[in-house]
Amino acid sequence: MTATKGLEGIVATQSSISSIIDDQLTYVGYRIDDLAENSSFEEVVYLLWNLKLPTKSELEAFKQELADNMEVPEAVIEQLRSYDLSKVHPMAALRTSISLLGLYDEEADVMEEEANRRKAIRLQAKISTIVAAFSRIRQGKDPIKPKSDVSYAENFLYMLSGKTPTAIEIEAINKALVLHADHELNASTFTARVCVATLSDIYSGVTAAIGALKGPLHGGANERVMKMLTEIGSEENALPYIKERLANKEKIMGMGHRVYRNGDPRAKHLKKMSKELTTLTGHEKWYNMSVKIEDYIKQEKGLPANVDFYSASVYDSLGIDHDLFTPIFAMSRVSGWIAHILEQYSNNRLIRPRAEYVGPTTQDYVSIENR
Ligand SMILES: CC(=O)SCCNC(=O)CCNC(=O)[C@H](O)C(C)(C)COP(=O)(O)OP(=O)(O)OC[C@H]1O[C@@H](n2cnc3c(N)ncnc32)[C@H](O)[C@@H]1OP(=O)(O)O
Numbered sequence: 001m002t003a004t005k006g007l008e009g010i011v012a013t014q015s016s017i018s019s020i021i022d023d024q025l026t027y028v029g030y031r032i033d034d035l036a037e038n039s040s041f042e043e044v045v046y047l048l049w050n051l052k053l054p055t056k057s058e059l060e061a062f063k064q065e066l067a068d069n070m071e072v073p074e075a076v077i078e079q080l081r082s083y084d085l086s087k088v089h090p091m092a093a094l095r096t097s098i099s100l101l102g103l104y105d106e107e108a109d110v111m112e113e114e115a116n117r118r119k120a121i122r123l124q125a126k127i128s129t130i131v132a133a134f135s136r137i138r139q140g141k142d143p144i145k146p147k148s149d150v151s152y153a154e155n156f157l158y159m160l161s162g163k164t165p166t167a168i169e170i171e172a173i174n175k176a177l178v179l180h181a182d183h184e185l186n187a188s189t190f191t192a193r194v195c196v197a198t199l200s201d202i203y204s205g206v207t208a209a210i211g212a213l214k215g216p217l218h219g220g221a222n223e224r225v226m227k228m229l230t231e232i233g234s235e236e237n238a239l240p241y242i243k244e245r246l247a248n249k250e251k252i253m254g255m256g257h258r259v260y261r262n263g264d265p266r267a268k269h270l271k272k273m274s275k276e277l278t279t280l281t282g283h284e285k286w287y288n289m290s291v292k293i294e295d296y297i298k299q300e301k302g303l304p305a306n307v308d309f310y311s312a313s314v315y316d317s318l319g320i321d322h323d324l325f326t327p328i329f330a331m332s333r334v335s336g337w338i339a340h341i342l343e344q345y346s347n348n349r350l351i352r353p354r355a356e357y358v359g360p361t362t363q364d365y366v367s368i369e370n371r
C-alpha cells in the first residue's frame with residue numbers, strides 16, 4: 001500500500017453535481033460562465049439540489065421558501081451575544097452557530113429524504129442571517145430581521161447594513177455566491193461527505209465542512225489576500241513584497257490550485273467585478289496591485305489566481321469586514337455541501353480509506369518501571 005500525499009489525483013467518488021474538465025467548470029453540465037452572467041443564486045441552489053434548472057414558478061416558490069425560513073431561533077442570537085466577539089473569528093462563531101441550530105431543529109436526526117430537503121432549506125436560509133447577525137452584534141447593534149420579498153443576495157446586504165443596497169452591490173454579491181456555490185470534491189465538500197457517510201446528520205456534515213473551509217489553504221485564503229494587499233500598501237511595493245515572500249518560501253494567498261493548471265475559470269468574473277467596483281469606490285490600487293501580483297506569479301511560478309484572489313477586493317469594495325469574507329464563502333458553499341450530502345445519502349457507503357503505515361514495527365513492550 002502506497003499513500004498519495006494529499007490524495008492528489010485520487011478519484012474518490014462519482015458525482016453528478018459539478019465537474020472540472022480541462023480547466024472548465026460546470027454545475028450539472030451548465031457552464032459556469034453562463035451561470036455567472038445569467039443566474040440568480042437561488043436558481044443555482046435549485047439546480048444543485050434538483051439537478052435541473054427550475055421553471056419560473058418553481059423558482060418563485062423556491063425563493064419564497066428560502067425567504068420564509070431566514071429567521072433564526074433567538075437562542076442562536078443570544079449565544080452570539082454571550083462571548084467577546086472582538087476576540088472570536090466569525091468562522092468559529094459560524095461553526096458553533098450552525099451546530100447549535102441543529103439543537104433547535106426537531107427534525108435534525110430524521111433521515112428521510114423529505115426531512116433532509118426541509119433541513120436543507122432551513123440551513124441555506126438561516127446561514128446568511130447568522131453571518132449578518134454576528135457582524136451587527138460585534139458592532140454593538142441589534143441584528144436586522146430578514147425581508148421576505150427580496151433576493152438572497154439583497155437580503156444579506158440589507159441585514160448587514162440596514163440599508164437598501166444598490167443594484168451593482170446586489171449584482172456583485174449574487175455573482176460571488178453563484179461562483180462559489182460548488183466545486184467538485186474540494187476539501188470542505190469531501191469533509192461533509194466523509195461525515196455523513198457514517199449516516200450522521202446534515203447539521204454535523206455542514207458543521208464539519210465549515211471547519212474545513214476555515215483553513216487558509218482553502219476558503220480562509222480570501223481574508224488573507226486582503227491582509228496581504230493591506231500590508232503591501234502601495235502599487236510600487238507589490239513586487240518587492242511578493243519577491244521577499246517567495247524568497248522566504250512563503251505561499252502567496254489566492255494563488256495556485258490543486259486541479260486548475262491554466263487558470264480558475266471563476267477568477268476572471270471576479271477580476272472584472274473587482275475592476276468595476278474598485279474604480280467606483282476610488283480604491284483602484286487594490287485591483288492594480290492584484291493584477292501585478294497575478295501576472296508576476298503566473299510568469300515566475302506558472303500558478304494561476306484562484307477564486308479567492310479577486311473576491312477579496314470585491315468584498316472590500318462593498319465595505320464588508322475582511323474577516324467576513326470566508327463566512328460569505330460558506331453562505332454560498334453550503335448549497336454545494338448540501339447537494340453532495342444528499343447525493344451521498346442517496347447512494348451511501350462508508351468512506352474509509354487506508355493508511356500506509358510508516359512507523360516502527362515489532363517493538364517489544366517495556367514495562368513502565370523500565371522505560
Ligand atoms: C477556494 C480554494 O480553496 S482555492 C485555494 C485557496 N488557497 C490559497 O490560495 C492558498 C495558497 N495556495 C496554496 O497553498 C496551494 O496552491 C493550494 C493549497 C491551493 C494547492 O496546493 P497543492 O496542489 O497541494 O500544491 P502544493 O502546496 O503542494 O504546492 C506545489 C508547489 O507549488 C508551490 N505553490 C503552490 N501554491 C503556491 C502559492 N500560492 N504561492 C507560492 N508557491 C506556491 C509550492 O510551494 C510547491 O512548490 P515546491 O514544489 O517548489 O515545493
Ligand SMILES: O=C([O-])CC(=O)C(=O)O
Pocket residue numbers: 182183185186187258259306307
Ligand atoms: O476545489 C478546490 O480544491 C478548492 C476550490 O477552488 C473550491 O473549493 O472552490
